[in-house]
Amino acid sequence: MDIGIDLGTASVLVYVKGKGIVLQEPSVVAMDKVSGKMLAVGEEARRMIGRTPGNIVAMRPLREGVVADYTITELMLKYFISRIVPRKIFRPRMMICVPTVITTVEKRAVIEAASSAGARQTFLIEEPVAAAIGAGLDISKPFGSMVVDIGGGTTDIAVLSLGGIVCGQSLRVAGD
Numbered sequence: 735m736d737i738g739i740d741l742g743t744a745s746v747l748v749y750v751k752g753k754g755i756v757l758q759e760p761s762v763v764a765m766d767k768v769s770g771k772m773l774a775v776g777e778e779a780r781r782m783i784g785r786t787p788g789n790i791v792a793m794r795p796l797r798e799g800v801v802a803d804y805t806i807t808e809l810m811l812k813y814f815i816s817r818i819v820p821r822k823i824f825r826p827r828m829m830i831c832v833p834t835v836i837t838t839v840e841k842r843a844v845i846e847a848a849s850s851a852g853a854r855q856t857f858l859i860e861e862p863v864a865a866a867i868g869a870g871l872d873i874s875k876p877f878g879s880m881v882v883d884i885g886g887g888t889t890d891i892a893v894l895s896l897g898g899i900v901c902g903q904s905l906r907v908a909g910d
Contacts, residue, residue: 744886799888862892
């Protein structure tokens with residue numbers, strides 16, 4: 735099974751090859767601070783923001799397009815993957831969108847979280863490249879196509895040509 739994941743600051747979108755988009759949920763997790771137990775994920779957790787007692791915190795584990803809380807991101811990914819992959823013994827290949835300009839440490843955090851969530855193999859794709867392909871742009875041609883991807887935590891701007899980014903910038907300012 736091949737899965738594409740847009741792991742965003744505001745929401746997570748999961749695409750399964752041959753099925754299309756199978757999941758779109760807010761990137762929010764509600765945790766019990768005392769027990770460390772995960773209480774809710776996605777839309778259910780989003781509805782809890784600002785309405786929880788002192789022992790429960792509803793949080794976004796990604797900030798400005800990157801993993802801010804590795805453990806919570808891993809739990810969230812595991813939960814979403816368990817909703818779409820029928821059995822634990824079945825380990826999908828995952829392609830995950832990342833901002834254009836992220837550090838090696840930030841990339842490693844995404845790969846490790848995906849592996850812990852059950853990925854057999856993890857590939858990273860820069861958000862503008864994924865956006866261009868999703869919009870049907872032919873980025874393999876020898877002419878430039880400019881893409882501006884405004885997400886919840888980052889705005890990625892890139893000029894694409896011959897299958898890759900010629901120049902790009904990731905601004906940690908966005909629509910959230």
